[in-house]
Amino acid sequence: MVNYIDTHAHYNDEVFKDNLEETLTKCKQAGVDYIINIGYNKESSDRSLELAKEYGYIYTTIGIHPHDVGKDKAIDIYDIYQANHNNKKIVGIGEIGLDYAFVNDNKLAQSDLFIEQIEMANALNLPVIIHTRDASLDTYRILKENKPQHGLLFHCFHPTDDLVNMVLEEGYTVAFGGNITYKRNATFGNYIKKIPMQQIVIETDCPYLAPEPYRGTINTSAHLPIICKKLADYKEMDVEYVSEKVYKNSKEFFKIK
Ligand SMILES: [Zn+2]
Numbered sequence: 001m002v003n004y005i006d007t008h009a010h011y012n013d014e015v016f017k018d019n020l021e022e023t024l025t026k027c028k029q030a031g032v033d034y035i036i037n038i039g040y041n042k043e044s045s046d047r048s049l050e051l052a053k054e055y056g057y058i059y060t061t062i063g064i065h066p067h068d069v070g071k072d073k074a075i076d077i078y079d080i081y082q083a084n085h086n087n088k089k090i091v092g093i094g095e096i097g098l099d100y101a102f103v104n105d106n107k108l109a110q111s112d113l114f115i116e117q118i119e120m121a122n123a124l125n126l127p128v129i130i131h132t133r134d135a136s137l138d139t140y141r142i143l144k145e146n147k148p149q150h151g152l153l154f155h156c157f158h159p160t161d162d163l164v165n166m167v168l169e170e171g172y173t174v175a176f177g178g179n180i181t182y183k184r185n186a187t188f189g190n191y192i193k194k195i196p197m198q199q200i201v202i203e204t205d206c207p208y209l210a211p212e213p214y215r216g217t218i219n220t221s222a223h224l225p226i227i228c229k230k231l232a233d234y235k236e237m238d239v240e241y242v243s244e245k246v247y248k249n250s251k252e253f254f255k256i257k
């Protein structure tokens, strides 16, 4: 059986509250060995850490998403880390970044929070998980000036020339999700071919971004095989080879033993 690691899931989302156990059982049956559950503000980071304590195969990141600028502060995340600093299941700071599609009248505040969290990750020896939407130029600039020192993962990677060049130059990691199956993203193929296999992992971003033909429904990690297959198609590689590679890359990136 082929096995999978979901490098970006939100089982801390309300939508999973009533059927979490059943959903996770289905994921295990689909071959999902590990899940990296992602925090996006103070409350969801706390909840994600609880999930990591409860389930052996769930790891967590903690961080504040650009949507929560002005609500929570970087120090809130630092406090969570400090209160749990012996917990080896905190494997990254994220998701952090810029999102101008959601709000764009607070660019400076988004950038300040982003930079503060990169500095925190560097101080804590953790990698960063980056969310960037309609903000590739500023993301590029900030990352040039504030280099993450312990690994960088662009989640739900939306390739642009600048970002792909940065990924190739710096050896950063990218995660592809369900959106690579959408028709409007057919142009991703040219970029995907350019990025070396050792820099690619897969994710679901569940409950969001269900792959075709499930688009619009609640996504879960059980859909990883569809995403892996699409990635293999773009790479023109054998799907078993691709699944083994992304599995190994994910374990290495998050230092899962
Ligand atoms: Zn995101």
Ligand SMILES: [Zn+2]
Binding pocket: 008, 010, 038, 095, 205
């Ligand atoms: Zn996310």
